[in-house]
Amino acid sequence: MIGRNLRYLVALVVCVLLPLAGCSGGGSTTKITSKGTEVTVGGKVDVSKATAKTAFLSATSATATNHVFVYNAQDGAQLGTAVLDSSGSFSGLTFTLPATKTVLVFKAVVAQGTFRALVPIDLSNPPAPGVITGASPISILISQQSTDICRAVSALMGLSGQLGDPNQTLASVSKTYTDCAQAVVNSGGQILAYTTDGLALSGTLSNANMLPARDASTLTYDDLNNTQLDGRIISAYIPGNNPIVNFTVVNKGTGKGISGLRTFSLHVAQLKPETAGSNSYWLNYILNSDPRPTSDAVSTFNSTTGALTTQGYTIIDHGDGSYTAIFGKNVKTVASVPYDGSLIHRIGISVRSVAVPGVVGKTPGAYAGPINPQTGTATANFGVRGVANLFYDFYPATGEMYTVNGAQAFARDIVTAAACNQCHDKLGFAGGHFASRPDTRLCVMCHTPQNKLSTDVGGNTNGDFTPFIHKIHMGEELSPAETILGVSTAEVTYPQSIRNCKMCHKGVDGDNWKTKPTMKACGSCHSTVVFATHEGGQTTDQGCAACHTGNIASVEVATAHVPVIAPDPNNLFSNPSTGNSRTNAAYVAAAGAVPTGAAKITYDISSVTVSGGKPSIKFKMMKDGAAVTFPTYVDANTQLLPNFVGSPSLYIVYAVPQDGIDAPADFNASVNVYLKDLLNPTNTKGTLSAPDANGYYTATLTAATSTIPASATMVTGGVGYSYQLSSTTQPLTQINLPAYPYDATTKVGGLIVAAPNVAKAATNYKARRVIVSNDKCNACHVQLGVSPSFHVGQRNDAPTCAFCHNVNTASSGYSANASTFIHGIHAAAKRSTKYGWHAVDATNGYWDVSYPGYLRNCEQCHLAGMYDFSSAVYTATTTTNATSAYVTAGGPAIVDRLLYTTVASGTSAITSVVPPQNVNFSTSTVYGAGFKYAADTDTTTAAAGTTLVTSPITAACFSCHDSVLAKQHMEANGGSIYLDRTTALGKKEACLVCHGTAANTLNTTVPTIKAVHRWW
Secondary structure, X not given: OOOOOOOOXXXXXXXXXXXXXXXXXXXXXXXXXXXXXXXXXXXXXEOOOOOOOOOOOOOOOOOOOOEEEEEEOXXXXXXXXXXXXXXXXXXXXXXXXXXXXXXXXXXXXXXXXEEEEEEEEEOOOOOOOOOOOOOOEEOOEEEHHHHHHHHHHHHHOOOOOOOOOOOOOOHHHOOOHHHHHHHHHHOOOOEEEEEXXXXXXXXXXXXXXXXXXXXXXXXXXXXXXXXXXXXXXXEEEOOOOOOEEEEEEEEOOOOOEEEXXXXXXXXXXXXXXXXXXXXXXXXXXXXXXXXXXXXXXXXXXXXXXXXXXXXXXXXXXXXXXXXXXXXXXXXXXXOOOOOXXXXXXXXXXXXXXXXXXXXXXXOOOOEOOXXXXXXXXXXXXXXXHHOEEEEEEEEOOOOEEOEEOOEEOOOOOOOOHHHHHHHHOOOOOOOHHHHOOOOHHHHHHHOOOOOOOOOOOOOOOOOOHHHHHHHHHHHHHOOOOOEEOOEEHHHOOOOOOOOOHHHOOOOOOOOHHHHOOOHHHHHOOOOXXXXXXXXXXOOOOOOHHHHHOOOOHHHOHHHHOOOEXXXXXXXXXXXXXXXXXXXXXXXXXXXXXXXXXXXXXXXXXXEEEEEOOEEEEEEEEEXXXXXXXXXXXXXXXXXXXXXXXOOOEEEEXXXXXXXXXXXXXXXXXXXXXXXXXXXXOOOOOXXXXXXXXXXXXXXXXXXXXXXXXXXXXXXXXXXXXXXXOOXXXXXXXXXXXXXXXXXXXXXXXXXXXXXXXXXXXXXXXXXXXXXXXXXXHHHHHOOOOOOOOOHHHOOOOHHHHHHOOOOOOEEOOEEOOHXXXXXXXXXXXXXXXXXXXXXXXXXXXXXXXXXXXXXXXXXXXXXXOOOOOOOHHHOOOOOEOOOXXXXXXXXXXXXXXXXXXXXXXXXXXXXXXXXXXXXXXXXOOOOEOOOEEEOOOOEEEOOOOOOEEEOHHHHHHHHHOOOHHHHHHXXXXXXXXXXXXXXXXXXXXXXXXXXXXXXXXXXXXXXOHHHHOOOX
16 A cells, blocks of 8 residues: 555645535535535646647637546546636536545546546545534646556556546446545545545545655755665556556665656566476566567657657656556566466566656656766766665465565575675676666566577577576686676686585575576586486486485585585695695685584684793684693694694784884784694693693793794784695694595595684784774685685685785785785786786786676775775874883874885796786896894894885785876875885875875765775
């Protein structure tokens, strides 16, 4: 009912006095006769919104033009007529009501066409005598909107035409006054009834909760950018041939309605039920000539006259943010989708545009949108963040909403938009449909088996949602590669294990992937399988479940898709002479998976302290939540816990003075120890205490190289991180699982379920600022470092990547600083030159990485305020306390303590498969030694002045913005890019003069870092 209630009264716009008998007022009268209640009324025809305004009203028009007629909707009897004057008003229309409850049809014929208004009248319950003391102003307004309401109600009543036309009556479809009156109110109309003041139209044009509504034509360009839409579909019907849907559109931030919208993407589809083992699927009723699914057609207009050319869907605006849409599409004439009202149907609505169909300046009511002050052009659409999709599943035969356990539900709810947006930020934001279809419930309505492509082969329909999404996400692993809707799968990379099906399949029916296998779903990834010969030949999906849903464990879908990475065949243990010492010799669980029988190892740090220059970490290891007690050391084969080999490491990182900065804001020194080594009481690296009552051990690093100097700042300890393969080291690996066999001789095999790294700042030391969120990284990667593989998944905490990837690390002419290389990798598509660090060869490198989100959205990875220098962290100052530990207040702010990023150093020739381009770098140049700190002697060796550096803020920006013009801009404003250290340290970046923080909350009036990366 669109939130309407008959108890509300409306404020009437155009008023005509209609006094009751015995009341003072104008010339109209109402009286009781032997034939019934005789009424004399007036009103007005408003054609300002008529779709074809060719002439204004004229009293000289011929015949019945400029007349209004009133009919009894029940039997079609004409009750009266009146002439319209030149203003469109009528009066003196006298007729007798056939009953105290009657639906009247006011039908006006004017030069612009025929317009109608349905007015249910209920005079069955008059107030007591003497209660009414004055006349109530009444408006019987006949307009384009009231005509649309009449059309909608006529359809809802099951008529083939409209009430007021010959043979189009309520009696002909066995409908009553109550049926029609309710439909009138549901569609935004009103009922004429007694009130304590007389006769009044009731049954509102508005929902009080959504008022005051904002008219779309009053929205500014900024409003379009900053308004997030919301709404819902209230009800939907297919009473005849055309679907009718009632829905609301509101400002999500305020909950108030937005009226005046006229352009929507309207979709309707039918769900074909499961059959012969095959899954259910959607079929769209609205097809183009291919045929491929599309949205319902909007009205078209003559560009010269503005006259209506083709009638599309009809929108009835109820003035409060609620609408009724009458589809233009006849859903019962689509040969490829036989109509069956007993099946589940879905209505989908995309709300994106404020434009009103028509030719602006010619078609009445046409509106192009507000003016963009920067370009002077009209802007029709809400910013992509503001777009809303609305959905409703129902049974047309009954009009009943689809529910589960009494609550609204959506059929075939498998993949959710929220799951997709973990990586994509917002579906379509940087890709298809300009984000007008940001919800998978709408995607599946068009990406159906009807969506055939010219590149489809072998009967496949790759535009269908299941193969379309599977093949794109299978990406470079798909064999052979395919081009789907213009996307080459070979160019798509995936940021985690492709076997992690539950990453996307998070809907109510999300387990379908493992319980309802089909050739279409499975074959879209396993594209080399020939089903015609598979296991004797498969022609239908009927036999798939028999093998793949548990009856044969080795091929069970759920088992086969446990995301575990096999040992790298080129690991050092398998190839002692040429193998890689920094890859996995074991199976590695990916995407947070904990396979059957595997233990979950976690670490906890109670405290990190420095005493007498020696650092200590108080920590415990836990297996499945229980504290682990380490065994007494026997020999080199003693392991940390039963059924495991290997160990994590303990790290201590800190900063010492460098480049004239007493307390750098970046780490530049570290020490680590392999935890298992501390079990040996004769080791020279450190000591390990007995556990305390809570299971915590204290590890103290005692070697001279582990000494923390008095000048150190940001001292931080961490547990985890170990991935190196050597004769004495390997990552912590479980070795008692038959599914992941371990060879004790070669050390190949076993299972690694990487434990999350943990870190903590030392007591009395200020922690390094946290810039990125590990949770944000894992929203897409799920588990850093496994698939795609780096560091065997053991270095899996994004904020502490800076332990090793600091400003002084560089190779092959590229910085290995976390900020620089992470930006460079993720911005592969943005960069104008290849980011060639660690390139495999000239054609394979990080430039192949595809980023699934919106690259402008820095906060998809970064914490708010930490990338644009707006956080107070960047302006807070520091000082030293009595113990010489750097803490708070008094010293230079962080922006003045950022170290320059080294991009090239070395005492021998540098080699690089793909060297940096458009910068001052040569692979044959000796750049000199980099910065070094020796803890055992507390001595610092400054980096050679000939080493190449990039200034701090510029280093981050240039990683993405590496064009010639961008480089020139940065250098012109004090930035250093691949400049010798001596010269660079004599310059000063002026980036924040323009790109610093703004006073306004949306950062739109100055080019702040956040503003120029606007994504919201």
